[in-house]
Amino acid sequence: MQHHILAASRPWYEGMSERLYKTTGDIFHSVTTPDELSAMDIEAVQPRYIFVPHWSWRLPESIWNHYETIIFHMTDLPFGRGGSPLQNLIARGFTETKITALRCGAELDAGPIYEKVPLSLLGSAEEIFLRAAAQIEIMILSILQNTSEPVPQQGKPVFFARRTPKDGNIADLTTLAAVYDHIRMLDAEGYPPAFLHAGPLHLAFKRAVLRHGRVEADVTITLAEEDSNA
Template sequence: MTFVLATSRPWNEIMAKRLTERTGQSFHLITRKEDLTPERLREIAPRTVFFPHWSYLIPPAIHEGWECVIFHMTDLPYGRGGSPLQNLIARGHRETMLTALRCVAELDAGPIYLKRPLCLEGSAGEIFLRAAELIETMIATIIRDQPEPQPQQGEPVIFQRRKPADSDLSQAPIQTLNDFFDFIRMLDAEGYPRAFLDLHEHRMEFTRVQLEQDRLVGTFVLYRQDAMPDQNSGGGG
């Protein structure tokens, strides 16, 4: 059988090779939005298209033409919508469920194949790497067991997708040292707008934060605001 792995994050790109070795099946990797087309999928003829981390909407021509499996970092239907990791940490969650579901027209509303527990400790980058390992195992399970997806049960709770401006520490609802810690760590991953402060026409970004009893220790980078690097997106896919 042939499958497609579509991911927009670099930490998942090795997954296709590992899954080919792990399952004995053929996996094709797609990393660019413009390459995910009906024409390309008809050429590959996959049984399923897996989306371990895809920051774009999946067009109807794709999810209606092929079985598309997406992975969402909440215990659906709780937490439908954007920036699930950041929204979870901001709400005080220390663990969640990673949900594999079928892509449908309504955002994060499709039937569920399976769920697995996921720890939310550490930086966003560390959590995403932990999730990638878990997603790889979940994909192998779906291929092996071919579970029939089941409708979601319960009342949906909707998350709002974060914007780059939401990473401003001076505007965040922070009261304690632990609030600072969670805010900085939840944004600390490649391709995400990191926690920042603007001061005297410069921007200070914070990463690699550690909580040490009565203080935070971490790394900052200071930019002139007119020399800021491009930010990829809002605050989470």
């Protein structure tokens, strides 16, 4: 029996540690915040792997330099290094991508690669993240069973900039397809939704559908000054 750490900050990874334990017999110590990770006595745990499916913070060198730390990135690396991969891909018109499992190192998203699997980008962001979580669980099992070394990335890197809440404004979009994509790519728990201003009002959109020459979506209307992301 081995010990591992599973660092995942989003709700779609709840229960993964327990499922992996039932499948492998290994112990997976789950953490969801940097404070939880800092409070853990990692030296006492002595993890064989630290798996990082979805994490919004940089991991300290004291962790990845001493323990084999594997992150999962939603692009076909070295294409798409950097932040907000799902949103950047959809904004560029991609309908599919790959999840890359790579070793964490000093340079962002530049480590050697264990494996890649395909992923559809259809549906809302939450639906995509749920599909990704299911694939990542399978990838973790594959990595545990396959002890081969990761291989260096090949090709010229393409970098993505991390998106901010202000990038959710749909005011400058000119096609219904672009509006639909913008709403769905931000439609997940914990993500600021796509929005539009109408005078003093802030309109936030979720659950978009594109059909019959129109976009239908749920809208929440607040006063713009009440929304710090406006």
